[in-house]
Amino acid sequence: MPATPAADSVGLVTPQREVFNEPFRLACGRELPGYELVYETYGELNEDRSNAVLICHALSGHHHAAGYHTLDDAKPGWWDHYIGPGKPIDTNRFFVVSLNNIGGCHGSTGPTSINPETGRPWGPDFPSLRCRDWVHSQRALMARLDIPHWAICIGGSLGGMQVMRWTLEYPELVRNAVVIASAMKLSAQNIAFNEIARQAITSDPDFHGGYYLERGTIPARGLALARMVGHITYLSAEGMMARFGRDLKAGDLTVGSEAEVEFQVQSYLRYQGSTFSRAFDANTYILMTRALDYFDLAREYNDDPVAAFSHAQARFLVISFTSDWRFAPTRSREIVNALVAARKEVSYAEIDAPHGHDAFLVPIPRYQAVLRSFLGRVAEELG
Amino acid sequence: MPATPAADSVGLVTPQREVFNEPFRLACGRELPGYELVYETYGELNEDRSNAVLICHALSGHHHAAGYHTLDDAKPGWWDHYIGPGKPIDTNRFFVVSLNNIGGCHGSTGPTSINPETGRPWGPDFPSLRCRDWVHSQRALMARLDIPHWAICIGGSLGGMQVMRWTLEYPELVRNAVVIASAMKLSAQNIAFNEIARQAITSDPDFHGGYYLERGTIPARGLALARMVGHITYLSAEGMMARFGRDLKAGDLTVGSEAEVEFQVQSYLRYQGSTFSRAFDANTYILMTRALDYFDLAREYNDDPVAAFSHAQARFLVISFTSDWRFAPTRSREIVNALVAARKEVSYAEIDAPHGHDAFLVPIPRYQAVLRSFLGRVAEELG
Numbered sequence: 217m218p219a220t221p222a223a224d225s226v227g228l229v230t231p232q233r234e235v236f237n238e239p240f241r242l243a244c245g246r247e248l249p250g251y252e253l254v255y256e257t258y259g260e261l262n263e264d265r266s267n268a269v270l271i272c273h274a275l276s277g278h279h280h281a282a283g284y285h286t287l288d289d290a291k292p293g294w295w296d297h298y299i300g301p302g303k304p305i306d307t308n309r310f311f312v313v314s315l316n317n318i319g320g321c322h323g324s325t326g327p328t329s330i331n332p333e334t335g336r337p338w339g340p341d342f343p344s345l346r347c348r349d350w351v352h353s354q355r356a357l358m359a360r361l362d363i364p365h366w367a368i369c370i371g372g373s374l375g376g377m378q379v380m381r382w383t384l385e386y387p388e389l390v391r392n393a394v395v396i397a398s399a400m401k402l403s404a405q406n407i408a409f410n411e412i413a414r415q416a417i418t419s420d421p422d423f424h425g426g427y428y429l430e431r432g433t434i435p436a437r438g439l440a441l442a443r444m445v446g447h448i449t450y451l452s453a454e455g456m457m458a459r460f461g462r463d464l465k466a467g468d469l470t471v472g473s474e475a476e477v478e479f480q481v482q483s484y485l486r487y488q489g490s491t492f493s494r495a496f497d498a499n500t501y502i503l504m505t506r507a508l509d510y511f512d513l514a515r516e517y518n519d520d521p522v523a524a525f526s527h528a529q530a531r532f533l534v535i536s537f538t539s540d541w542r543f544a545p546t547r548s549r550e551i552v553n554a555l556v557a558a559r560k561e562v563s564y565a566e567i568d569a570p571h572g573h574d575a576f577l578v579p580i581p582r583y584q585a586v587l588r589s590f591l592g593r594v595a596e597e598l599g
Numbered sequence: 600m601p602a603t604p605a606a607d608s609v610g611l612v613t614p615q616r617e618v619f620n621e622p623f624r625l626a627c628g629r630e631l632p633g634y635e636l637v638y639e640t641y642g643e644l645n646e647d648r649s650n651a652v653l654i655c656h657a658l659s660g661h662h663h664a665a666g667y668h669t670l671d672d673a674k675p676g677w678w679d680h681y682i683g684p685g686k687p688i689d690t691n692r693f694f695v696v697s698l699n700n701i702g703g704c705h706g707s708t709g710p711t712s713i714n715p716e717t718g719r720p721w722g723p724d725f726p727s728l729r730c731r732d733w734v735h736s737q738r739a740l741m742a743r744l745d746i747p748h749w750a751i752c753i754g755g756s757l758g759g760m761q762v763m764r765w766t767l768e769y770p771e772l773v774r775n776a777v778v779i780a781s782a783m784k785l786s787a788q789n790i791a792f793n794e795i796a797r798q799a800i801t802s803d804p805d806f807h808g809g810y811y812l813e814r815g816t817i818p819a820r821g822l823a824l825a826r827m828v829g830h831i832t833y834l835s836a837e838g839m840m841a842r843f844g845r846d847l848k849a850g851d852l853t854v855g856s857e858a859e860v861e862f863q864v865q866s867y868l869r870y871q872g873s874t875f876s877r878a879f880d881a882n883t884y885i886l887m888t889r890a891l892d893y894f895d896l897a898r899e900y901n902d903d904p905v906a907a908f909s910h911a912q913a914r915f916l917v918i919s920f921t922s923d924w925r926f927a928p929t930r931s932r933e934i935v936n937a938l939v940a941a942r943k944e945v946s947y948a949e950i951d952a953p954h955g956h957d958a959f960l961v962p963i964p965r966y967q968a969v970l971r972s973f974l975g976r977v978a979e980e981l982g
Contacts, residue, residue: 245855346854404839404864408831411865412824415872419820421804437802441795445828448791453924456787462895469893471729472628477893481787482794489798510852510860512845541836541924 217284217292224300225292226258226283226307231323234360240318240353243346249332253357254323255279255315258299259307261363267598268363269305270354271295271314272371272378275446275504276496278322281314282307297579304587309595310367315357317350319504321497328429328497338499340426345503347374347511351381358389365389367594369530372396372576373543374504377511380551383528384513392594393530394587397540397576399547400513400521400554406542409449410505413442417498426499439498440489447488452539452572456481514554521554528555532562533590535583537575563590600667600675607683608675609641609666609690614706617743623701623736626729632715636740637706638662638698641682642690644746650981651746652688653737654678654697655754655761658829658887659879661705664697665690680962687970692978693750698740700733702887704880711812711880721882723809728886730757730894734764741772748772750977752913755779755959756926757887760894763934766911767896775977776913777970780923780959782930783896783904783937789925792832793888796825800881809882822881823872830871835922835955839864897937904937911938915945916973918966920958946973 221227231254240248256279261268271281273294282299284292299305299312316324319342327342358366369379369390376398383393402410417423420438424431448456460481467477517524532555536548545566555562565586569575575583604610614637623631639662644651654664656677665682667675682688682695699707702725710725741749752762752773759781766776785793800806803821807814831839843864850860900907915938919931928949938945948969952958958966 243854245857344857344859348854401845403836404843404845404862405831405834405836407845407862408827408839408864408868411862411868412827412831415827415869416799416824419803419824441799441802441824444791444795444798448788448795451788453786453788453927456791460787462784462787462790469895469898471626471731471899474628474727476727477889479787479790479794479892481791485791485794486798506860509862512852515852516854544836 217287217289221284224302225296226300228287229256229258229280229283229285231256231279231285233323234357236356242343242349244344246343248318248325248343251318251325251353252323253315253318253325253353255313255357256281258282258312258314259310261311262598265362265364267310267367267595268361268365269310269312269368269370270358270366270382271299271312272350272354272369272375273314273317274371274373274375275508276492277375278320279314279316279324280322282312294577297577298584298587304584304591305370306591306595309598310591313357313361313363315354318353319345319500319507321500326497327499327503337429339429340499342499342503345507347377347381347507348385350378351385354378354382355386355389365391367598368392368394368591370394370396371398373398373573374508377508377513380513383530384524387527387529390530392533392590393528394533394535394590395548395551396535397537397543397548397573398551399543400551401511402509407509409445409542410509413445413505414502416441416445417502423498428498434493435498436490436493439493439496439501440486442501443492443496444485444489447485449542450573452541452570454539455570455572458570460484521550522557525554525558525560528558528560532560533586534562534564535567535576535586537567537569537571537573539570540573540575542573600670600672604667607685608679609683611670612639612641612663612666612668614639614662614668616706617740619739625726625732627727629726631701631708631726634701634708634736635706636698636701636708636736638696638740639664641665641695641697642693644694645981648745648747650693650750650978651744651748652693652695652751652753653741653749653765654682654695655733655737655752655758656697656700657754657756657758658891659875660758661703662697662699662707663705665695677960680960681967681970687967687974688753689974689978692981693974696740696744696746698737701736702728702883702890704883709880710882710886720812722812723882725882725886728890730760730764730890731768733761734768737761737765738769738772748774750981751775751777751974753777753779754781756781756956757891760891760896763896766913767907770910770912773913775916775973776911777916777918777973778931778934779918780920780926780931780956781934782926783934784894785892790892792828792925793892796828796888797885799824799828800885806881811881817876818881819873819876822876822879822884823869825884826875826879827868827872830868832925833956835924835953837922838953838955841953843867904933905940908937908941908943911941911943915943916969917945917947918950918959918969920950920952920954920956922953923956923958925956
């Protein structure tokens with residue numbers, strides 16, 4: 217953290233924890249005997265409790281979305297560009313709730329937690345999760361915090377899927393829904409990339425069928441590979457070319473040179489993979505990518521997204537990024553078209569950005585302006 | 600092979616072998632003490648030896664491009680749709696030469712061959728290869744076959760790179776050059792995908808630093824993963840969606856169902872990876888992907904492709920496919936633009952096809968027509 221935090225930073229934050237002792241029925245048919253949720257809040261709940269914003273995190277995200285945990289933190293939370301006093305998600309006006317989802321590995325109940333029935337980590341025996349399980353557990357947290365409705369549910373990627381599911385599961389509890397770089401269901405190509413990530417993890421001999429914690433090891437090579445696949449596909453070809461080009465880290469390509477050649481992009485990827493593999497749980501990665509694959513907004517509405525969205529009551533903002541090929545603008549336009557056909561209020565912005573899918577995390581002026589405008593209007597309506 | 604081979608099949612073919620006992624200097628500065636090349640030929644060399652066509656293979660290709668090796672073969676060679684009597688590369692008119700490149704694993708000298716200095720397989724000690732090393736060894740084969748010049752050099756992907764290099768290394772020996780789904784150099788994204796493939800292989804504990812043959816094992820899991828990454832990225836998102844959609848192989852997505860869900864595309868990828876990992880050598884895969892990464896047509900022409908191509912004497916046909924995102928039409932247009940600026944004769948066809956990079960192997964009517972027209976003209980000129 218900088219010695220003097222910026223005026224638009226939420227500054228130091230302390231994660232909180234809620235314990236839910238009642239059994240929690242999951243979409244897969246199994247039950248968790250109870251669970252804990254770790255979360256952070258930024259800003260103040262107003263008097264009529266009408267200004268709450270729910271942040272839904274993506275595949276590798278967590279509760280720490282803004283500010284710093286300690287004075288020594290080198291980096292702030294993952295969405296700090298967007299959350300803070302005067303920022304698009306303005307903590308002077310909103311009470312922001314950001315949690316780590318169940319199945320996660322940052323403090324909420326997940327595969328690294330102890331299974332009370334066995335006294336050992338859940339590991340691969342943690343139940344299969346669907347997007348709606350997260351929505352239901354977020355609903356429980358909402359009740360615990362005595363929040364009557366969300367002024368805004370907002371999220372990118374897998375987070376956007378949770379936002380959409382919220383508008384169908386609890387239509388009366390969501391006033392505004394912001395769905396960023398998301399899709400109503402994954403394509404075969406997306407599923408295939410997720411499958412490679414899982415294969416990389418499960419074929420690592422240190423995976424031990426998922427029981428690696430009990431063996432005192434982690435499938436670091438497999439998880440690093442999985443992350444590298446994700447990382448490349450969340451960037452765009454243009455963005456990578458602009459950033460790395462064909463620059464060399466070692467060796468040279470002169471004829472007659474025997475020095476081993478390494479490109480900058482290779483070295484960067486290895487570093488990213490290696491860092492991630494020490495910070496993230498492999499079973500969580502498997503659970504989360506499966507939930508992504510399984511998500512299919514309109515499946516139980518006869519595969520008709522118009523019929524699905526006819527239940528929603530929220531006002532929608534949908535955002536996509538031109539160079540995002542994992543969750544391409546076409547996917548966002550499908551959401552918009554279904555909302556329009558269902559006669560819902562929807563705004564759509566396609567942001568010209570070279571950052572691929574990761575654009576949703578990056579400060580981009582037009583994206584910031586679009587969010588600021590939509591969220592500012594919501595804040596004004598709150599009075 | 601069908602009981603009665605089709606009239607446009609080259610039928611049964613027998614691979615041949617040439618042994619080169621002289622030392623062979625490589626671009627990396629090292630020398631092979633000698634080498635062997637396995638190749639096939641289809642059609643007859645005409646009287647004035649002017650109708651020879653060189654087929655340059657891609658990453659996972661080999662010499663067996665057309666016909667069948669035995670009556671029991673389930674499948675013909677990898678480019679059988681394009682090579683045969685009456686086919687675009689018409690063996691009634693051309694004498695077609697197709698070899699396995701050095702460094703390969705289908706019979707030519709490569710990492711699985713015995714290093715005469717040690718009496719053990721070369722393995723990871725096989726010298727680093729560049730595209731021009733293949734061109735130089737193909738030149739040696741050409742001399743051995745007493746072919747004065749190539750009527751046509753043709754290849755897709757990495758094969759197209761060899762074709763371009765031929766036109767610069769031996770301009771006077773190439774009359775026509777057909778460059779399909781290729782590029783003058785890889786992008787950072789391409790290098791990154793190749794890096795993941797190599798990491799998958801080298802992080803497999805069965806890789807043993809590349810000395811797996813001596814340990815009596817192969818890095819099957821790593822090679823399968825590498826292939827899966829390649830396979831997905833050589834297809835297009837649209838093509839995969841049309842072929843697999845979100846169809847399930849096992850389980851179901853109904854709420855309350857505990858059966859494990861598997862999508863068709865997952866099962867397909869696993870099968871492809873597993874099959875490939877038993878048929879291909881991991882060290883070859885590493886060598887070939889490195890040669891791809893290192894290829895940079897104009898590097899020693901001051902990074903000026905116009906200056907590079909000014910040396911070429913061939914007439915060019917460049918072909919790309921709309922849905923190919925690994926070697927996108929933009930990359931082919933760069934080749935065409937450089938050739939035009941260098942005042943070379945060039946035709947360009949951008950083929951509308953949903954098959955991604957793999958389109959160059961697929962029978963597509965317009966692609967067949969374009970090749971047939973260009974190659975037919977060459978045949979007519981031969982008289």
